[in-house]
Amino acid sequence: MLKEIIIAIESYFKAHQFIRQHNLWRWIIIPGIIYMLLFMAGMYFFLISSNSAVNYLSNLIGIDNWLQQQKSPLLSFIFMMGNIMVRLLLVFFYFSLFKYLFLIIGSPILAYLSEKTESILEGRDFPFSFPQLMKDIVRGIRLALRNMLWQTVYTISILILSFIPVLGWISPMLSLFTECYYYGFSMMDYSCERRKMSPAESVRFISDHKGLAIGNGLLFYLMHAVPVIGWILAPTYAVVAATLSLRQLKN
Template sequence: MGIGIVIKSFFDSFQIIKEAKLRKFYFFPGIIGIVLFMFFVGIGDFISVNLTDFLENFFQLYKHHSVISIFIKILIWLCSILFYYLIYKSLLLVILSPILGYVSERVETHLTGKKYNFTMKDNISFIIRSIDIGLRSFIKQMIGTCIIMLLGFIFPINLSIPFLIFILQGYFTGFSFMDYTLERYRLSSSESMNFLKKQRVCSAISGIIFTLLFLIPFFGIFIAPLVTCVAVTKITVEILNNTPETIKK
């Protein structure tokens, strides 16, 4: 699926939200996100101050040239911000998985007329799977991010570190949103990963757009989860219905 179609799906998502009467779901992710953000600010501020003091003493930064000391402090600060963001975003998506899973189902019903009659057991298994996918994605993101950071000592790879991390985050974030639809089609974890490999560009672009929306001050927390869920559901349903061979091994 082309990049243009992915971007168009994000623009179309606003109309779908209106037609499917999903506007109230702007607020649930936003409120949960703000509460979680305030919690992280409190915890993060305490940990960051103590961590920075510890690293300053451990590496004895006061003995280095002032410019080097400032550079190392900034590097520590940036790494801390990145780490907290990864945890915050991943935890938020895990908490929102039951809500976004329901939204994804409503979107597919609106687009195709297909209805699902899941039992309580099915719903619980979907929630468990969403949490499992979220945790697995977080672990892989952290490992991938650490590898990229280590490659930063190699020139000229170090010049592209932010770009590589951005793509990596987008890749796994997009897959988390795709899986809301894949689980309804009863795809196993291996089949879902096979689907992701064939749609890696679509997944990465979707995740990147989510990140860009999410970083909009204040409003991003409200609009990014819902808009991305709707757009990615539309994209995934179209792929599954038009090219079912994409899920074959």
């Protein structure tokens, strides 16, 4: 798995050179701006609602009053860390919501960009077919909904884990790797579809190559550390990098 993660990370640097060499910027900027707007909207709603959600949950359980009665610095520290872990999980939850929204909205452009990348690599054109495009969009939406369902199950399980003192501190890391896997999954599936894999075959194939999916998603999230530019480039760089990494795996 580690080798595949390294391949996926290296593919981002190759993607940058590939995009520059073949002047694919128009297919990078437009979906990138759409993604950035969704990202900013998601973070706005997170900021105005996360405090209310955490405070409501805290009052419902009665943690604050109990801690005041105990007057223990150690317990206060442990539950403060738990509070931070819950807030981090909420960040990933918001990421998930707008991520799947973007994958549904941007599916036609991302599918085309993946196809364009592979056509350049193989030196041949894939004939355009509107029925096939609609089929690809429906497939993308079905897989996005399938992944959203499974990720929700995992997120709820991780959220429950976060309430366990000390042990719950690993919950953000588990949530991050879950996020990375499912985003990388979506980027890789465009190439799987062109190889005529059924959704079930695609699920099995990507499950066998988790490192590629996790590495792809990890760099996608790390690019968000660069404001605006990183937000715009992250989704389209991810799909080009996924196509390149699968090409390398095939070779």
